Amino acid sequence: MAADFYFFGLLLKTYFDFENDFNVMYQHGDKIQNALISPITFRQLIEFSKAQKKPQQVSEDSPQDYSLRSINEIKTAIINIRYFDDGKKFGVFLEKIFDSINKTGIQSLIIDLRNNGGGDSSLGYQLFKYVANRPFTQYGTTAVEYSKLRKAYYKNKCSIDSMYCET
Numbered sequence: 389m390a391a392d393f394y395f396f397g398l399l400l401k402t403y404f405d406f407e408n409d410f411n412v413m414y415q416h417g418d419k420i421q422n423a424l425i426s427p428i429t430f431r432q433l434i435e436f437s438k439a440q441k442k443p444q445q446v447s448e449d450s451p452q453d454y455s456l457r458s459i460n461e462i463k464t465a466i467i468n469i470r471y472f473d474d475g476k477k478f479g480v481f482l483e484k485i486f487d488s489i490n491k492t493g494i495q496s497l498i499i500d501l502r503n504n505g506g507g508d509s510s511l512g513y514q515l516f517k518y519v520a521n522r523p524f525t526q527y528g529t530t531a532v533e534y535s536k537l538r539k540a541y542y543k544n545k546c547s548i549d550s551m552y553c554e555t
Contacts, residue, residue, distance in 0.1 A: 463494050463495040469504055499519075512526075
């Protein structure tokens with residue numbers, strides 16, 4: 389339930405420009421409850437999402453975001469990708485593992501995404517470049533339209549927080 393309220397906090401800040409906490413009354417089962425929701429920025433939502441998907445404390449036995457395991461007897465490699473994060477680190481990881489896969493004569497590849505929590509889709513594109521046997525595109529076209537009012541809103545917000553600026 390907390391994640392839902394966190395997303396609602398984003399809507400309060402981004403679309404309605406709330407600056408103060410917002411009291412919400414809602415029904416859960418047979419109970420009527422209250423929740424105090426603070427407005428948040430998009431950047432805060434991203435950090436919250438990452439914290440929910442990744443282990444809170446990293447230890448030596450904590451799973452890494454991505455790893456490679458080879459089963460040489462059957463010439464198979466297994467790439468486990470738990471989270472698509474840190475493009476630079478992921479690019480280095482891919483370069484190393486595919487170099488190793490090519491040098492050791494691996495013939496089969498399993499990409500395990502069962503425990504994947506999502507992340508940056510452009511990292512999936514990096515992976516596809518290594519495994520695709522023909523040209524591909526990630527997106528055909530993307531179109532976003534904004535009203536004049538929304539454009540003015542973002543222009544104003546951009547001068548305050550660069551998260552709202554076009555890149």
